[in-house]
């Protein structure tokens with residue numbers, strides 16, 4: 001089957017500099033992520049995110065990432081930064097995630113019990129989610145680790161679009177896409193020279209590998 005008409009969406013996450021945001025847009029990113037998780041080395045303040053949001057090219061989404069942040073913090077970011085999507089990495093429930101009037105993605109820790117449930121359980125737990133993100137962290141553990149997980153663990157039959165994350169880079173994103181056929185891929189560490197500092201060559205190589213996977217003829 002040819003996938004030449006399918007375009008895997010690309011989210012680059014954890015920006016701290018407007019120049020990196022501009023470059024990522026030029027290279028073809030579909031979404032740019034801003035991290036507000038408390039103990040992340042990529043954590044930024046709403047004012048910084050707002051400045052970077054202004055650096056976004058048209059038709060590129062701004063995604064705000066949280067991990068067990070207070071509702072007040074999420075509200076402040078929504079009001080100040082105007083993200084088009086929220087991404088929750090903690091133990092937030094559906095009622096919390098949907099309470100801000102912005103579509104949301106729920107990150108699923110692939111080291112936790114939840115992955116051993118039927119895929120329908122994800123839908124039951126998060127009926128308001130626009131999609132899911134499968135990441136390598138364990139339950140309660142932080143993301144952005146640069147570690148992969150066993151992609152065979154991804155539950156089959158998930159009814160909503162899913163994003164693949166965790167340790168992706170230009171070296172493995174081709175195999176990751178061919179092996180899992182995600183709606184989108186999400187990367188932070190794999191396009192950096194250090195946490196929060198994006199590397200133009202790595203971003204370019206990542207985009208090229210995603211495009212190569214999209215043109216690959218599947219057996």
Ligand SMILES: O=C(O)c1ccccc1N[C@@H]1O[C@H](COP(=O)(O)O)[C@@H](O)[C@H]1O
Nearest residue numbers: 013040143144146165166167187188189
């Ligand atoms: O990027 C972070 O610092 C971060 C902190 C807390 C939760 C999630 C975080 N990032 C997300 O983690 C995954 C995988 O990142 P990596 O490519 O393995 O570094 C991705 O969804 C990031 O958006």
